[in-house]
Structure formats: structure tokens, C-alpha cells
Amino acid sequence: MxxxxxxxxxxxxxxxxxxxxxxxxxxCGFAAARPVSDVAEFWAALDPVNPPSLAVVDFWLPDGASLGLLAELKQRCPTTRLLAISADDDAAVLDKVRLAGADGFLHKQESPEVFGRAVAALLQGDSWFYGGVKFAGREFPNKELPVTAAELGLTARQGQVLAMMLKGLPNKRIALNLSLSEQTVKEHVSxxxxxxxxxxxxxxxxxxxxRRLE
Amino acid sequence: MxxxxxxxxxxxxxxxxxxxxxxxxxxCGFAAARPVSDVAEFWAALDPVNPPSLAVVDFWLPDGASLGLLAELKQRCPTTRLLAISADDDAAVLDKVRLAGADGFLHKQESPEVFGRAVAALLQGDSWFYGGVKFAGREFPNKELPVTAAELGLTARQGQVLAMMLKGLPNKRIALNLSLSEQTVKEHVSxxxxxxxxxxxxxxxxxxxxRRLE
DNA sequence: TCCAACACCCTACTCCGGTAGGGTTCCCTG
DNA sequence: CAGGGAACCCTACCGGAGTAGGGTGTTGGA
Known part of the structure; x- marks a missing residue:
């Protein structure tokens, strides 16, 4: 039961x-909801005879423990619905938690309304993942620390070159993109x-x- | 008042x-604590005549708004104590919020006890930053997604080489570190x-x- | 007006990264 | 035992990265 x-x-x-x-x-109509903050406490709080209907698992647990936890929980309590959450915006996270057995995934910055709908969906047996287009089309804030060229003591042109360097572009392509000779790019790089x-x-x-430029 | x-x-x-x-x-003995989730709502909730004694500001607001918010708030309500929090573990964050005018900074994964002490310190007029040694000595979890060599279809040796490549080491130093000839390193790199x-x-x-290796 | 800084271009050179094609040893598996 | 794969080493070669040392034109401040 x-x-x-x-x-x-x-x-x-x-x-x-x-x-x-x-x-x-x-x-969400839960009669009990136990918050825990580490893995040991989680397993201690888990009653295998009377498993919870829902487990909400933060992706960013220390030592990357969340994936193992999801997988083990899926085995031990297959009836428990697993909702992974993350403050992160990396698409790879979604794939990882899905493979680990999560039934749903959403970002922490979602509104409580969306959170509630996801929980309801999971309890009904549905899964809740950002679909292909929806996920790709979603605008995730870039969490890299912004740095300006001026902050680094660089000229505007050097800033443009640096931005492309950070993308991994070789000098030749930077030259093409900026309509410069490869040699001039080398000057800026130097x-x-x-x-x-x-x-x-x-x-x-x-x-x-x-870091992210500009 | x-x-x-x-x-x-x-x-x-x-x-x-x-x-x-x-x-x-x-x-923490507060009579009122208003949670808001975006900048506009924040300014709307702020009463300049009767400013709050404490503002808790998440560093990772969309568009990097937190630094500007801290600076402006410091000007408009100089009596309000500013506590910046972050789920992040980059030391640069600490410098940034301090420069922006925060009176304290701590990580979200801190225990409620530490959180409470930080709040108390700020209300007493003290500041709360991780001190030099304490900060450097503190072990921050690495939040980069771990990847194993096997996961990438690489041999163990290639994994070692890749780890050093990702640190930016040139072939010659990788060879020295692993006691190999530079040529063998090139083989692995290829x-x-x-x-x-x-x-x-x-x-x-x-x-x-x-990503982080292993 | 002159000088400094910036952006742009050139040739020529060195050094490192990466490939190609040889080879040896060890270990594991069919 | 034969075969394959991984790790190790070599020479030779090519192309990109980066430096050195020349040059032009524009802008803006002393």
C-alpha cells in the first residue's frame, strides 16, 4: 500500500x-513532507515499507551523489515518483537525471505554479521534462560572470578578438569574421x-x- | 526611525x-520578512521611509542584476544590512558582492545555524565574510559535471592526458608529469x-x- | 604642431601541435 | 598459440601560433 x-x-x-x-x-495536498539536507539523512528518513509518493531531489548534491541516489531509489522504491530539480541551466543535466531514473525535471527558478503542476503530473503517473523544442527554445540565463574588455585593460578591438578566442576560433577565422588580415589578428592576440x-x-x-565577455 | x-x-x-x-x-526574531523573486517586485516592496533592517540578496539573479541592486540599495537605504547569498563557489563572487556594498556573504548550503549567526552578526553591525585562511581552507564542492574517461570512450591513460589538457598544460609538461616522451603524449592527444x-x-x-574529469 | 596610442598591413622566423608511418613490449582473449 | 589492443618509443613532415621588426593612416591631447 x-x-x-x-x-x-x-x-x-x-x-x-x-x-x-x-x-x-x-x-500540493501532502500530509507529510520531510526536508533533509544530506544523503545519509535521506536514507534514514526513507521507509521502504511505506514509501513516499514523491521524492524531490536536488541535482547539485555534494560529490554528485544525486544521480546514484536517483538510481538506487528507483530500484528500492519503484512506486515513488522522482522529481529532480536544479538551479543549473545545462541541458546535459536533464539527460543525466532522466537516464538515472527521474520521472521529472525542472529548474528551481520556476514559479510555484509550474512546480505545483509538475508535482501533480508526476503523481498522476505522467513525466515532466522540458520537451525538445520547448527546452531548446527556452532562454536560459547565462550564469558565467561577465567581464568587460575595459575591466581587463583591453582595447575594444582586443575585446572582440578575445571573445572569439574564448569560443575557440583560430586566428584565420577571427580574421575572416572581422574582415582583417590574419597578421593583424596575431597583433591583437599578442x-x-x-x-x-x-x-x-x-x-x-x-x-x-x-567568465563571459561583455 | x-x-x-x-x-x-x-x-x-x-x-x-x-x-x-x-x-x-x-x-531570527523578525516580525516581517517579505520574499520576492524579481527586481521590480523588490523595489516595489521597499519602503524608503521605513527601510528594512536586513536585505538578503541572491547573487544569481537574472541578467546579473544583483550587483547593481546591492549598490543602489546601499545608497538608498544605508542603514539596511545587506547579506548576499549564492549557491556558487567561485571566490570571485565574494569579491564582487563586497565591492558592490554587501555587508556579508555566505553560501546557500550553509546550515541554518550558520545562517542565523550571520544574520545576527549583520544586525549587530558586524560584517560576515569568509576570512582569508578560513575561505581558502574551506572545501568547496566542485560543481562541474563529472565525466569519466570511460564515459567518453577513452582509455585510462588518455583520461590522464585529457585531464591535463583541460588544465591547459602543453604536451611537454604533460610528458614530464607522466614521465613519458613528448611523442607518446601526442599519440594520446591524437x-x-x-x-x-x-x-x-x-x-x-x-x-x-x-565538465570535470573523473 | 608633434607625439602617443590605436588599428591596420607586411615578411620572416621559431616553436609547438598534430599527423603519418614506422617499430617494440605486454597482456588479454578466442 | 595467434591475434588484437594498449602503451610506449622514434623520425619526418606540415600548418598554426606567436614574436620580431619593419611600415601606413587616423585620432586626440600636450
Missing amino acids: INRTSALVIDDHPLSASGIAEFLLSH GILERLGARNRIEVITRLRG | INRTSALVIDDHPLSASGIAEFLLSH GILERLGARNRIEVITRLRG
């Missing part, structure tokens, strides 16, 4: 977990390297990893 | 925001490129951006 009205919420941000649990209680104290473009790319 | 017991919480994850607001009410369908190491680096 399945307990249709209990839920487990795991998120390493305790406040986030309790916020979600609170929402399940107040807006200027950038000197300014940033890097030995080659690869150092620039690895050093500015996680 | 400052209202010492009201707070504003802005986070683009509504459930997260209300979770934090709830916590401020139940555990194998990796073929396997991943890349033309050169730069394509590999840019393509695997945001």
Missing part, C-alpha cells in the same frame, strides 16, 4: 529544502597575451573559464 | 526565497581528438567547458 500523501525533499541548501517541503504541504600575462591562447581560455 | 525587525528576501527561486523568509521569521571528434585541443577544452 502506497502512502499517496508523503514526500521526501533532499537539497543541500537546508532552507531551500524546507521551503519546498512547506510548499508541498500547503499547496597584445591580449601580454596584457593578461599569459603565454598562449590556451592559458587565456583556461584562465578565463567561467 | 529604523524598523529593526523587517526583512526583504530576493531570490529568483521563489521557494528558496520563501524558505529563507520563513526562517527569518521563525528563528587518440583523444579522434575519439571526441575534435580538430585540436582548443576544441576539446571549449567543448568540455563546465
